[in-house]
Structures are given as structure tokens and as C-alpha cells.
Amino acid sequence: MFTVFTSSLALLLLLPIIVIIYVAHTFLRLLIRQRLSPLRTLPGPPSPSIFLGNLREMHDQENNGLVQRWSDLYGSTFVYRGFLNGCRLMTTDPVAASYVLGRAYDFPKPDFVRDGLSSMIGGHEGILVVEGEDHRRQRKVLTPAFTAAHIRTLSPVFWQKAAELRSIWLNLISSSDSGTPVTTPPDPLTPTKTTGSSPPSVYHATGGHSSSFLPNPFSSFVSSKIPPTVSAQDGARIRKTGGARQKDVEKDVSVLTSSSVKAPGPRVDVLAWFARATLDVIGEAGFGYTFDSLSGGKESELAHAFGVIFSTARKFRVITILQVWFPVLRKFQSQPTELREAHATMHRIGLELIEQKRAEVLAEKAAAAGSVFVVGVGLMRMVLYGTVVRSNMSEDPAQRMSTNETLCQISTFIAAGHETTASALTWSLYALASAPAVQNKLRASLQGVRAPSFHSSESHHTPLCAVDDLSEILTHPYLDAVVREALRLHAPVTSTMRVAAHDDVIPLSSSSSSSSESVAGPGSIRVNKGDIISIPISTLNQSTEEWGEDGRVFRPERWLDDDVGEVDGNDEGKGSAGGSGSGRRGLREKRGARVQGLWGNMLTFLNGNPVNGNRACIGWRFAVNEIKIFLYVLVRDIEFSIDPALVVEKKVKCVVSPLPTIPYPIFHPLRFTDNVRTVSSVVTRPWIKSEPHLGNQMPLYIRHVSSDSDSEE
Numbered sequence: 123m124f125t126v127f128t129s130s131l132a133l134l135l136l137l138p139i140i141v142i143i144y145v146a147h148t149f150l151r152l153l154i155r156q157r158l159s160p161l162r163t164l165p166g167p168p169s170p171s172i173f174l175g176n177l178r179e180m181h182d183q184e185n186n187g188l189v190q191r192w193s194d195l196y197g198s199t200f201v202y203r204g205f206l207n208g209c210r211l212m213t214t215d216p217v218a219a220s221y222v223l224g225r226a227y228d229f230p231k232p233d234f235v236r237d238g239l240s241s242m243i244g245g246h247e248g249i250l251v252v253e254g255e256d257h258r259r260q261r262k263v264l265t266p267a268f269t270a271a272h273i274r275t276l277s278p279v280f281w282q283k284a285a286e287l288r289s290i291w292l293n294l295i296s297s298s299d300s301g302t303p304v305t306t307p308p309d310p311l312t313p314t315k316t317t318g319s320s321p322p323s324v325y326h327a328t329g330g331h332s333s334s335f336l337p338n339p340f341s342s343f344v345s346s347k348i349p350p351t352v353s354a355q356d357g358a359r360i361r362k363t364g365g366a367r368q369k370d371v372e373k374d375v376s377v378l379t380s381s382s383v384k385a386p387g388p389r390v391d392v393l394a395w396f397a398r399a400t401l402d403v404i405g406e407a408g409f410g411y412t413f414d415s416l417s418g419g420k421e422s423e424l425a426h427a428f429g430v431i432f433s434t435a436r437k438f439r440v441i442t443i444l445q446v447w448f449p450v451l452r453k454f455q456s457q458p459t460e461l462r463e464a465h466a467t468m469h470r471i472g473l474e475l476i477e478q479k480r481a482e483v484l485a486e487k488a489a490a491a492g493s494v495f496v497v498g499v500g501l502m503r504m505v506l507y508g509t510v511v512r513s514n515m516s517e518d519p520a521q522r523m524s525t526n527e528t529l530c531q532i533s534t535f536i537a538a539g540h541e542t543t544a545s546a547l548t549w550s551l552y553a554l555a556s557a558p559a560v561q562n563k564l565r566a567s568l569q570g571v572r573a574p575s576f577h578s579s580e581s582h583h584t585p586l587c588a589v590d591d592l593s594e595i596l597t598h599p600y601l602d603a604v605v606r607e608a609l610r611l612h613a614p615v616t617s618t619m620r621v622a623a624h625d626d627v628i629p630l631s632s633s634s635s636s637s638s639e640s641v642a643g644p645g646s647i648r649v650n651k652g653d654i655i656s657i658p659i660s661t662l663n664q665s666t667e668e669w670g671e672d673g674r675v676f677r678p679e680r681w682l683d684d685d686v687g688e689v690d691g692n693d694e695g696k697g698s699a700g701g702s703g704s705g706r707r708g709l710r711e712k713r714g715a716r717v718q719g720l721w722g723n724m725l726t727f728l729n730g731n732p733v734n735g736n737r738a739c740i741g742w743r744f745a746v747n748e749i750k751i752f753l754y755v756l757v758r759d760i761e762f763s764i765d766p767a768l769v770v771e772k773k774v775k776c777v778v779s780p781l782p783t784i785p786y787p788i789f790h791p792l793r794f795t796d797n798v799r800t801v802s803s804v805v806t807r808p809w810i811k812s813e814p815h816l817g818n819q820m821p822l823y824i825r826h827v828s829s830d831s832d833s834e835e
């Protein structure tokens with residue numbers, strides 16, 4: 123008894139000493155690292171805080187052009203400061219970026235980034251999170267589900283959901299024309315608990331305060347607490363009664379009042395609608411699961427669980443920063459009960475899906491001894507799901523994924539596959555609404571494309587169309603140019619981060635303006651194991667050095683300028699980096715040539731190298747085809763315009779090319795409507811500076827323009 127007491131006492135006395143030694147050791151390690159870091163001699167911005175370095179100011183970087191300014195001041199490769207002023211490398215040098223991204227296993231994702239992603243996905247075993255050999259195996263297993271041929275078979279699902287959204291919007295237009303109050307179905311992605319009359323959180327809308335240093339890929343759902351459709355009058359009323367915070371904002375953004383301008387049609391939050399549509403698409407196309415979130419008809423348990431997960435934003439807490447250096451603290455991270463329940467629901471439904479598919483695969487095997495797939499749209503569209511479950515059943519260790527891995531892939535693909543495309547579609551419409559001449563030109567040329575023919579299907583409300591009928595849309599040159607340009611200028615994932623797995627020397631382009639001589643000789647940067655490297659995708663995508671003076675201007679024609687190559691709507695995959703630099707050859711030589719991207723010399727989908735680790739977006743064909751079909755279906759019949767009340771009156775300095783050949787007004791897309799702001803935590807979403815209480819949104823006016831498509835369906 124006495125011995126137990128004394129040993130417990132000894133432990134109690136020892137514990138604080140152990141903690142002090144652990145903390146002191148970590149701090150010492152950090153200080154020594156900094157002292158020895160080869161990065162410390164690189165130029166970079168001054169650090170405003172000893173504890174947080176530049177991290178806090180970086181949280182509004184999308185809106186304040188911080189990285190661009192730093193790059194102008196300190197060259198394309200510089201350091202900024204993290205925790206306790208630790209050096210972090212930032213590079214907009216295309217050669218350095220290609221080197222780091224092309225060696226994914228030498229430059230993995232930092233642990234704290236992986237932790238953030240896995241807490242959203244509900245596990246550490248999905249392809250977005252795993253590293254090394256596990257990643258190589260998973261990527262090999264999953265790649266066949268993303269071939270051009272397989273993705274093409276999904277086109278009817280994209281069409282079906284796009285047509286459903288088009289009908290909803292046309293109904294809204296006719297209801298608004300006839301003066302009928304517009305009603306919207308409840309948003310199944312917004313957890314019921316957080317809806318209701320309480321004012322929505324403005325957490326994400328406050329830009330600089332939405333400071334989660336861990337990625338939160340799903341936070342767009344946090345603030346979609348109001349119905350996605352608000353009338354112009356409502357908008358004006360909300361603006362007038364938005365409370366103290368709102369008034370403060372209005373002081374520095376002078377907006378026109380809506381009442382002084384006749385609205386061309388109803389105002390819809392396209393972001394909220396696209397979030398629903400793309401969730402439905404990935405459910406149906408990936409897993410044969412019906413979320414029904416567009417129609418809002420059936421309450422989907424899984425959609426609700428995702429809503430809870432998405433809405434559990436990881437706010438900035440000191441502990442988040444500390445966890446990077448004191449990994450032991452991660453063990454003490456508690457999850458809210460609601461989040462735990464949501465993960466449990468995801469887990470249970472995932473298991474049910476696996477069991478169901480297993481039974482189908484076994485039945486299939488029995489029926490068609492060895493045949494890969496029973497032909498038919500129903501099963502073909504579940505090729506991803508089939509691939510995942512088949513791998514779970516495989517005897518071959520190189521092909522096998524455990525049940526936990528399988529579950530993680532399901533949530534990974536649902537998450538990665540819809541937030542990104544919802545953001546891309548939203549920004550595409552915003553770009554088109556901001557450039558009416560481009561929108562008209564696109565519409566006119568799409569109206570010339572033969573619409574697909576349809577056949578009815580017992581299992582779907584909307585008739586299905588034949589896959590081949592959609593080929594013309596997927597290879598349409600101007601649509602292709604618009605999508606490329608929108609994805610270049612408004613990359614949904616604006617930056618990425620890597621950590622050096624060992625000491626290395628990163629090459630720089632010959633024209634690099636960084637004074638790296640003191641580090642590893644001219645044209646290269648030395649990094650130590652553990653050094654963090656940030657790659658600002660958007661800054662590279664918009665670089666005037668890479669794209670010319672009008673690099674920040676939405677000008678789809680740039681993709682047609684040197685029209686010497688074929689339009690590669692579907693069959694990329696050639697070249698280095700798993701399809702690098704596909705696109706128009708002449709253009710590639712002229713602009714953006716040094717950036718090795720997976721698609722069209724931009725880093726929107728990143729790049730990778732199958733030998734040294736390919737972490738480029740596996741779903742890029744899925745995304746591009748989905749975006750093209752949605753734009754075709756929507757833009758042909760609906761005109762999109764920006765609420766003039768959102769257009770800023772503030773004069774902004776635009777750096778634009780005085781090219782006389784551009785037939786539409788040039789604008790600076792990030793500053794043109796200073797009132798339209800972005801917030802990014804992995805995926806970038808818009809919010810309106812004068813309407814912070816409405817959270818993430820992209821309000822656009824919609825108007826029906828006649829075409830022959832009504833009669834075709």
C-alpha cells in the first residue's frame with residue numbers, strides 16, 4: 123500500500139519535470155533548426171509576431187494580393203515566418219514548383235495538413251492523406267476508374283443533374299416573372315441544428331478571421347444558412363437592416379442600392395445551388411448513391427452527416443499551431459459529439475455500400491464468368507465504387523485495399539469530388555457574368571451545337587442521353603477555352619504545402635530573381651529535412667511573367683490565339699507529369715510554358731510524376747467534363763449578370779494589356795468587384811463584403827434567353 127502511494131507520488135512529482143523537459147527540448151530543437159536553416163539568409167517579409175510570424179496576415183492573402191506583393195518585393199522564391207518565426211519557403215518559380223510537386227514522395231504533405239484533411243474525411247487512410255508506398259498502391263488501384271473512357275460514360279449523369287438545375291432556375295425565373303413568391307427546398311447539407319432563426323455565423327465571411335491553419339475543405343457549408351435564393355428586394359432589405367457589423371462594412375464599400383436599379387431577374391446564390399448539384403453528381407456517378415439534395419425531396423442521412431462534418435469548421439486555436447511542434451497534443455483533441463455521430467453514420471453507410479457492391483460483384487462474376495462489367499449505364503456509372511470494392515475483395519496484396527481504406531476512399535471522393543467542382547462552376551459563372559461579351563459569344567456558339575437526343579429511363583426523372591452525343595460539347599473549342607481560362611484565373615485550390623523529407627537542393631529557373639547564391643550557388647535553393655514549402659497555385663496561374671501583361675485578366679481567347687493544335691477535350695494524358703502541358707502546342711511554347719501543369723500549363727490540378735510520386739488531381743477529367751456539360755446546359759438558356767449593387771465604385775488600379783483586339787471590357791478579376799471577396803481553406807469560395815451575414819455566397823441575377831433546347835427535352 124505504502125509502496126503504491128510513494129510510487130504514485132513520485133510519478134506525480136516527475137510528470138511536471140517530464141513535461142518541462144519535453145517542452146524545453148522541443149523549443150531548443152526549433153531554435154537550433156532555425157539557426158542552422160539554409161533558408162534564413164533568403165529575403166522575405168518582416169515578421170509581425172514572434173509567436174505567429176506571418177501566419178495571421180496570410181489568411182486574407184486571396185483578397186489582399188499579399189503573395190504577389192511579396193513576390194514583387196523579394197523575388198519569386200523567398201521566406202515567410204511560421205511558429206516562433208521558423209522559416210518557411212514560398213516559391214512562385216515554375217522550375218522550383220515543378221521540382222517539388224514532381225517528387226511527391228520526397229516532398230510529402232506536412233503532418234498537420236494530413237491531420238486536418240483526415241479529421242474531415244474520418245480517417246487517415248484515404249488517398250488524399252496517405253504517403254509513400256501506401257499512396258503508390260492506392261493510386262495504382264484507383265487510376266483505372268479515372269481513364270478518359272470511363273469518365274466519358276458518366277456524361278449522362280452530369281447532363282441529368284445540369285438539366286435538373288436548369289429546370290429549377292427556369293422555374294424560379296417564371297415564378298419571379300409572375301410575381302409568385304419563390305420558395306426553396308431546405309438545404310440538406312445544412313444541419314438542422316444550425317439553421318433556423320439565429321443569425322448565421324460570419325466566421326468564414328470575415329476573411330482575415332477565418333483563420334484555420336489547418337485545411338478545412340468543406341467549410342462552404344458553414345455559412346449557407348439562408349435559402350440559396352434571395353430576391354433583389356430581399357437583398358436590398360437585408361443590406362439595409364444588416365446590423366452594426368454590416369453598417370461598418372458598408373462604410374468602406376460604397377454600394378449602389380438595388381432599389382435604384384431594375385433587377386433583370388431573380389437573384390440566386392449559385393454557390394449554394396452548385397454545392398447541391400455537384401454533391402448529387404458525385405453520389406450518383408461515383409457510388410450510385412442518391413443524395414437528392416437538388417430536389418430537396420428525400421432527406422438523405424449521408425447528406426446530413428456530411429453537412430455536420432462540413433460545418434464543423436476548424437477555427438484557429440493556438441493549440442492547432444502547438445500541435446505541429448508538440449504532436450503529443452494531437453492525442454488530446456476531442457471531437458464534438460455531433461461530429462462523432464456524423465463520422466459513425468458515414469462509416470455505417472459506407473459499410474452498407476461496400477456490402478451491397480460486394481454482393482453485386484459476386485453475382486456479376488457468377489453470371490458472366492470473368493467479364494469485367496455488365497454493360498449498362500446503371501453499373502458503368504459506378505465504376506469508381508466498383509473499383510474501390512473490387513480492390514477490397516482482391517487477393518493480390520498489390521491490388522488490395524483494406525475495409526478501412528475503402529471507407530476512407532468513399533468519403534474522400536465525395537468530399538474532394540464536389541466542393542472543388544462547385545467552386546469551379548461558381549467562379550466560371552462569375553467570370554462570365556463579369557464579361558458579358560464573352561458570355562454572349564459562348565452562348566451563341568453553344569446554341570450552334572446539336573443538342574443530344576434523349577431516351578427515357580424508368581429509374582430517372584430526367585431522360586438520359588447517349589454518351590457519344592455529348593462528345594461535341596466536350597470538345598467544343600470556345601467552351602474549352604472558357605473553362606481553361608476560368609480554372610486558370612479562379613483555381614478552386616489556391617495553394618498547397620509540402621515538407622522536405624530529406625535535405626535537398628531545389629533548382630530555380632534561370633530568370634529567377636531570388637538571390638539564392640548565398641544558399642546553394644546560383645539557380646538553386648538548399649532545404650533541410652523538415653523545411654516547409656508553400657506553392658501558391660493562384661499566383662503562379664496568374665503570373666504576368668508566365669502569361670503576359672494580361673495574366674490577371676479573364677480572356678479565353680488566349681487559349682485560341684495560336685490555334686495550331688487540336689482541342690484536347692478528353693484525351694489528355696500525354697507528355698511528362700502524367701499529361702503535362704496538354705493543350706495548344708503553339709500557345710504552350712509562347713505562354714505559361716515553364717509551368718508544368720497537368721492540364722494546360724496551369725497548376726489548377728497540380729502536377730505529378732508517376733515515378734517519383736504523382737499527387738496531381740486524380741479526378742481532373744471528371745471535373746472538366748462535369749463543368750463543360752453544366753456550362754453548356756445552363757449558359758445556352760440562361761443569362762447571368764452581377765447585381766450592380768455588388769459592383770464596387772472604388773477605383774482600382776488595373777494592370778491590363780491595351781490589346782486593341784479584345785472586343786469586351788477588360789477588368790481585373792480579383793479587384794473588379796472589390797465587394798466580391800474570396801476565402802480559402804483548401805477550396806476557395808466567394809463571399810460578399812457588404813453582406814457578411816449571408817456567409818459564403820455568389821449572388822447572380824438570372825434571366826431566360828430563348829433557345830431551341832426547351833423543345834428538345
Ligand code: HEM
Nearest residue numbers: 249250538539542543546614615618737739740741744745
Ligand atoms: C475543378 C475541380 C477540381 C480541382 C481544382 C481539383 C484540384 C486538386 C488539387 C490541386 C489536388 C492536389 C492537392 C494537393 O496535393 O495539395 C487534388 C487532389 C485530388 N483530387 Fe482533385 N480537384 C478537382 C476535382 C476533383 C474531383 C471531381 C475528384 C474526384 C472525383 C477529385 C479527387 C481528388 C483526389 C482523390 C485527390 C488526391 C490525389 C492524390 O493525392 O493522389 N478532384 N485535386
